Amino acid sequence: MNSSVAVEWKAVCKVSDVLPGTGVGVRLPAGQAALFCTRDGQFYALDNLDPFSHANVLSRGILGSIGDRKVVASPIYKQHFDLETGQCIEDETVSLNVYPVRVEGDVIEVAMSAAH
Amino acid sequence: MAKQQLLLIGHGMVGQRYLESLVAQGGREQFDVTVLCEEPLPAYDRVGLTSYFSGKTADDLSLVPQGFFEEHGITLKLKTRADSIDRAAKTVTTNTGETLAYDKLVLATGSYPFVPPIPGNDRDNCFVYRTIDDLDAMIAASKGGKVGAVVGGGLLGLEAAKALHDLGLETHVVEFAPRLMAVQVDDFGGGLLKDKIQELGVTVHTSTGTQEIIDGESCKHRMVFGEDKHLETDLIVFSAGIRPQDALGRACELELGERGGIVVNDHCVTSDEDVYAIGEVALWNGRIFGLVAPGYQMAEIAAEHLMGKAEKAFQGADMSTKLKLMGVDVASIGDAHGNTPGCRSTVFMDQTAGIYKKAVVSECGKKLLGAVLVGDAADYGNLLQLCLNEMDLPGDPAALVAPISDGAPLLGADALPDTAQICSCNNVSKGDLCAAIDGGCMTVGDLKACTNAAGTCGGCAALVKQVLDSELEKRGVEVNNHVCEHFPYSREEIYHLVRVGQITTFDQLLEKHGSGDGCDICKPTVANVLASCWNDWVLNKPHAGLQDTNDYFMGNMQRDGTYSIVPRVAGGEITPDKLIVLGEVAKKYDLYTKITGGQRVDLFGARVDQLPEIWKILVEAGFETGHAYGKSVRTVKSCVGSTWCRYGVKDSVGTAIQIEERYKGLRSPHKLKFAVSGCTRECAEAQSKDVGVIATEKGWNLYVCGNGGMRPRHADLFASDLSDEELIKYTDRFLMFYIKTADRLQRTSVWMENLEGGLEYLKDVIINDSLGIGEELEAQMQHVIATYQCEWKTAIEDEEAVKRFKHFVNDDANDDNLQYVRERGQRRPAYEHERIEMVQEA
Ligand code: SRM
Ligand SMILES: Cc1cc2nc3c(=O)[nH]c(=O)nc-3n(C[C@H](O)[C@H](O)[C@H](O)COP(=O)(O)OP(=O)(O)OC[C@H]3O[C@@H](n4cnc5c(N)ncnc54)[C@H](O)[C@@H]3O)c2cc1C
Numbered sequence: 019m020n021s022s023v024a025v026e027w028k029a030v031c032k033v034s035d036v037l038p039g040t041g042v043g044v045r046l047p048a049g050q051a052a053l054f055c056t057r058d059g060q061f062y063a064l065d066n067l068d069p070f071s072h073a074n075v076l077s078r079g080i081l082g083s084i085g086d087r088k089v090v091a092s093p094i095y096k097q098h099f100d101l102e103t104g105q106c107i108e109d110e111t112v113s114l115n116v117y118p119v120r121v122e123g124d125v126i127e128v129a130m131s132a133a134h
Numbered sequence: 135m136a137k138q139q140l141l142l143i144g145h146g147m148v149g150q151r152y153l154e155s156l157v158a159q160g161g162r163e164q165f166d167v168t169v170l171c172e173e174p175l176p177a178y179d180r181v182g183l184t185s186y187f188s189g190k191t192a193d194d195l196s197l198v199p200q201g202f203f204e205e206h207g208i209t210l211k212l213k214t215r216a217d218s219i220d221r222a223a224k225t226v227t228t229n230t231g232e233t234l235a236y237d238k239l240v241l242a243t244g245s246y247p248f249v250p251p252i253p254g255n256d257r258d259n260c261f262v263y264r265t266i267d268d269l270d271a272m273i274a275a276s277k278g279g280k281v282g283a284v285v286g287g288g289l290l291g292l293e294a295a296k297a298l299h300d301l302g303l304e305t306h307v308v309e310f311a312p313r314l315m316a317v318q319v320d321d322f323g324g325g326l327l328k329d330k331i332q333e334l335g336v337t338v339h340t341s342t343g344t345q346e347i348i349d350g351e352s353c354k355h356r357m358v359f360g361e362d363k364h365l366e367t368d369l370i371v372f373s374a375g376i377r378p379q380d381a382l383g384r385a386c387e388l389e390l391g392e393r394g395g396i397v398v399n400d401h402c403v404t405s406d407e408d409v410y411a412i413g414e415v416a417l418w419n420g421r422i423f424g425l426v427a428p429g430y431q432m433a434e435i436a437a438e439h440l441m442g443k444a445e446k447a448f449q450g451a452d453m454s455t456k457l458k459l460m461g462v463d464v465a466s467i468g469d470a471h472g473n474t475p476g477c478r479s480t481v482f483m484d485q486t487a488g489i490y491k492k493a494v495v496s497e498c499g500k501k502l503l504g505a506v507l508v509g510d511a512a513d514y515g516n517l518l519q520l521c522l523n524e525m526d527l528p529g530d531p532a533a534l535v536a537p538i539s540d541g542a543p544l545l546g547a548d549a550l551p552d553t554a555q556i557c558s559c560n561n562v563s564k565g566d567l568c569a570a571i572d573g574g575c576m577t578v579g580d581l582k583a584c585t586n587a588a589g590t591c592g593g594c595a596a597l598v599k600q601v602l603d604s605e606l607e608k609r610g611v612e613v614n615n616h617v618c619e620h621f622p623y624s625r626e627e628i629y630h631l632v633r634v635g636q637i638t639t640f641d642q643l644l645e646k647h648g649s650g651d652g653c654d655i656c657k658p659t660v661a662n663v664l665a666s667c668w669n670d671w672v673l674n675k676p677h678a679g680l681q682d683t684n685d686y687f688m689g690n691m692q693r694d695g696t697y698s699i700v701p702r703v704a705g706g707e708i709t710p711d712k713l714i715v716l717g718e719v720a721k722k723y724d725l726y727t728k729i730t731g732g733q734r735v736d737l738f739g740a741r742v743d744q745l746p747e748i749w750k751i752l753v754e755a756g757f758e759t760g761h762a763y764g765k766s767v768r769t770v771k772s773c774v775g776s777t778w779c780r781y782g783v784k785d786s787v788g789t790a791i792q793i794e795e796r797y798k799g800l801r802s803p804h805k806l807k808f809a810v811s812g813c814t815r816e817c818a819e820a821q822s823k824d825v826g827v828i829a830t831e832k833g834w835n836l837y838v839c840g841n842g843g844m845r846p847r848h849a850d851l852f853a854s855d856l857s858d859e860e861l862i863k864y865t866d867r868f869l870m871f872y873i874k875t876a877d878r879l880q881r882t883s884v885w886m887e888n889l890e891g892g893l894e895y896l897k898d899v900i901i902n903d904s905l906g907i908g909e910e911l912e913a914q915m916q917h918v919i920a921t922y923q924c925e926w927k928t929a930i931e932d933e934e935a936v937k938r939f940k941h942f943v944n945d946d947a948n949d950d951n952l953q954y955v956r957e958r959g960q961r962r963p964a965y966e967h968e969r970i971e972m973v974q975e976a
């Protein structure tokens with residue numbers, strides 16, 4: 019499985035289920051992800067587990083930008099994570115898994131395993 | 135080795151500073167210290183004495199840190215006066231009959247008010263103005279009287295006049311000299327000051343001497359001025375100067391000055407090498423210093439000398455002063471009268487605006503020698519620095535007093551040397567401030583807490599702010615107060631843009647005035663401002679994504695990602711039936727239950743998907759959201775008051791409920807807490823709240839800008855004996871003015887500390903409506919009150935909104951990461967070390 023290059027997709031919800039500028043939690047076979055829709059209608063998915071508080075809460079963070087980077091802020095201790103790369107802005111040793119997302123018609127699909 | 139005995143006579147401002155200095159230098163290891171204090175109270179802030187009439191208590195004025203005497207093992211004998219000193223035997227005898235031996239003796243007996251030898255000066259209701267006891271006696275006497283007179287129009291006399299005025303008496307000032315404050319200001323300045331003070335309703339009689347005081351006809355006394363000139367008054371306060379309290383020294387034959395004062399050298403040693411004198415009793419180089427700052431310097435120098443360090447020597451002190459007398463700024467610097475040979479003066483006078491300024495410059499026109507400022511003393515700090523540091527004038531001397539049109543300070547704080555003394559009361563130099571800024575101070579409030587600068591008379595506050603701004607800028611800290619990179623505006627400016635531009639969504643604001651996507655700083659700030667202005671439902675689509683998670687889910691997120699539930703319990707009053715509902719809900723959902731510090735009940739550990747169903751039950755039982763999650767009005771704490779309490783003078787619970795119902799849901803720069811107490815025993819702790827209300831026999835006393843939390847602050851008395859209507863009116867205006875002008879996450883306490891003009895300015899805006907915005911503020915508040923809705927009630931009735939309360943968008947399962955431990959009969963989230971490793975399902 020690990021050697022497979024083919025991405026396995028999982029349909030998770032409709033486009034209208036995620037309000038632009040907010041996030042939702044997504045259950046994947048491998049664990050939990052946070053799916054975000056930015057103001058401009060782009061979708062991103064990262065781990066839902068906040069590595070600083072060990073709580074599954076990142077889907078409830080506030081979205082925004084720092085310079086050119088799109089980020090989400092953890093709702094617990096407010097660290098920021100880059101939506102494209104999962105990199106934590108405040109601590110370069112910490113980064114989250116990123117899950118590819120695609121939109122098929124009005125359905126959002128998230129990759130079942132993280133991109134590497 | 136046995137310790138030596140150190141005896142301090144007099145525990146006033148300077149005596150206390152001496153003890154602190156001694157302790158700081160380890161003096162307790164060498165000396166056993168005993169302090170004789172004639173007054174019934176340990177040292178208090180005499181400089182701030184007059185604030186006793188505007189609400190400060192003896193406790194507020196105390197200068198002694200809690201536990202100071204116990205901690206350092208110093209013996210304090212209150213109500214004990216030294217009656218004589220035997221220098222040969224090295225003993226002191228007290229009025230309580232004790233004889234105490236000393237190795238070293240320190241005299242800090244201060245001074246006493248001079249009472250002119252007018253026949254009748256010892257009649258009842260004749261007072262001096264020096265101690266808290268004096269003030270208590272004046273307050274008692276004022277109750278039966280209508281008129282009060284002060285003999286003496288100097289600095290202290292005018293303070294006493296302010297006190298009489300505050301006590302509600304028709305007030306007169308009787309001054310022998312042809313002008314007020316003869317020592318500090320000149321004829322023009324004194325004349326202007328007289329006009330301004332008369333405008334405030336105090337009658338000033340200059341060039342008037344009192345010949346005798348006899349029985350009056352309409353009042354208790356008649357002060358006879360001349361053949362057919364007199365004044366009838368009920369009480370008289372003598373404030374005709376001070377004299378050093380040197381009787382002890384005279385009796386034991388220490389060297390005294392011709393006109394009194396115990397002679398000291400540069401280290402405050404008297405003619406007996408085992409006896410020191412410090413403060414107002416000490417005569418140095420033929421001079422007595424009637425201000426506290428030189429006294430503090432003496433205290434430090436004497437303590438160092440005692441400890442065998444004699445590096446510092448007393449070199450005299452600057453007698454410049456700045457005061458606010460009955461709301462009028464008055465300042466005097468250096469050679470105010472222009473006595474230096476060859477000096478020249480530049481004067482600016484505007485009688486309409488009530489401003490007089492004079493600068494005295496040297497013959498060469500390059501140095502400032504002195505100044506007088508009346509009506510506008512904003513330049514005091516700068517002029518003082520120019521004078522003290524003998525700096526070259528930045529330009530034309532006339533510019534020193536000319537009204538400045540662009541508001542730029544005369545002299546940048548940058549130009550000052552590090553040694554420049556910025557706060558003379560507390561001897562804080564520019565270098566000290568810089569060190570504190572390096573240590574992390576970012577606001578005037580921080581600097582005050584850390585260095586004490588601006589903490590005594592406040593005269594240096596403007597200059598402290600200038601130093602702060604320029605130093606922060608130098609350190610590359612952006613002094614701009616922009617909320618974040620997306621909006622080049624302060625919170626106050628954003629509030630204004632929203633109001634004036636009728637902006638109703640974040641996107642509109644971002645398009646018009648911002649850049650980028652926004653962030654977790656500006657989004658909640660703007661959401662909060664929008665709510666303060668228009669009061670839309672927080673979960674309306676354009677607002678939902680702006681909210682902090684606490685506001686989005688209308689509960690406080692806990693460390694494991696679950697939420698707490700705090701229904702409103704207005705005033706802390708709750709029926710048994712409602713309590714039962716809370717118990718039932720907690721039991722059904724196994725919620726950890728706790729009584730909060732805000733007189734209500736907190737239910738912890740609700741999962742996000744459980745929130746709507748729990749709130750449905752609560753709303754049906756008549757509960758509303760308590761906004762424990764919002765930057766908004768939290769609780770109005772109350773004591774039981776006249777409802778049951780035998781001391782209650784008013785219905786504090788009823789008023790607390792009324793206030794909470796009125797302001798519930800109001801969103802603000804930071805949270806707002808209120809309390810109402812039913813009498814002065816103050817069981818609701820109203821003086822620690824943003825808005826505190828205390829019942830009196832005559833109405834309500836309103837306190838503002840208190841804080842508990844990280845840096846507690848006592849609230850300030852804002853207005854007394856208010857009717858119900860006045861109470862609400864002032865509170866409406868106060869809250870809206872705070873909402874309009876405060877910074878993001880700035881509690882009212884910090885806001886007040888950074889507000890230019892402080893409490894007096896705030897009173898002016900709210901009570902006197904000096905900005906003419908009173909009605910507007912009330913109308914804005916009325917809008918918020920009229921559009922209140924229980925956010926949770928609206929949420930549970932909105933199907934689409936309820937759908938958002940799910941842990942997963944694609945599954946009804948719950949967070950599988952939650953683990954609990956039971957403790958004291960309830961559950962709590964497991965700590966990291968208690969967690970059991972979860973096995974992943976295949
Ligand atoms: C529940 C409670 C403690 C308790 O078990 O009693 C509490 C709990 C919290 N307080 Fe508090 N405070 C509670 C009364 C207080 C009080 C006492 C009071 O109000 O009489 C104070 C001091 C008074 C004051 O605010 O001036 C207080 C001063 C703070 C502060 C410091 C504020 C400051 O200005 O220094 C914070 C931190 C902040 O707001 O930035 C804070 C923040 C918090 C937070 C919101 C921390 C957080 O972000 O999670 C806690 C959330 C609790 C929750 O999940 O519901 N809490 N907190 C109390 C709730 C009262 C209520 O019924 O609403
Ligand atoms: C209303 C008012 C306003 C003022 N405003 C200002 C101001 O704005 N700026 C400023 O710099 N200064 C101001 N001052 C002056 C300032 O308060 C004094 O300079 C300062 O208090 C002097 O301190 P001290 O310790 O020498 O004397 P004090 O504070 O007077 O203390 C002396 C203490 O010794 C006690 N004592 C005397 N004899 C004996 C004895 N035999 N045995 C035991 N105890 C004894 C006295 O009872 C007293 O408690 C003001 C003073 C007053 C009254």
Ligand code: SF4
Pocket residue numbers: none
């Ligand atoms: S004091 Fe600290 S730990 Fe306790 S409730 Fe308040 S914020 Fe939480």
Ligand code: FES
Pocket residue numbers: 556557558559560587588589590591592593594595
């Ligand atoms: S000069 Fe008095 S407080 Fe600073």
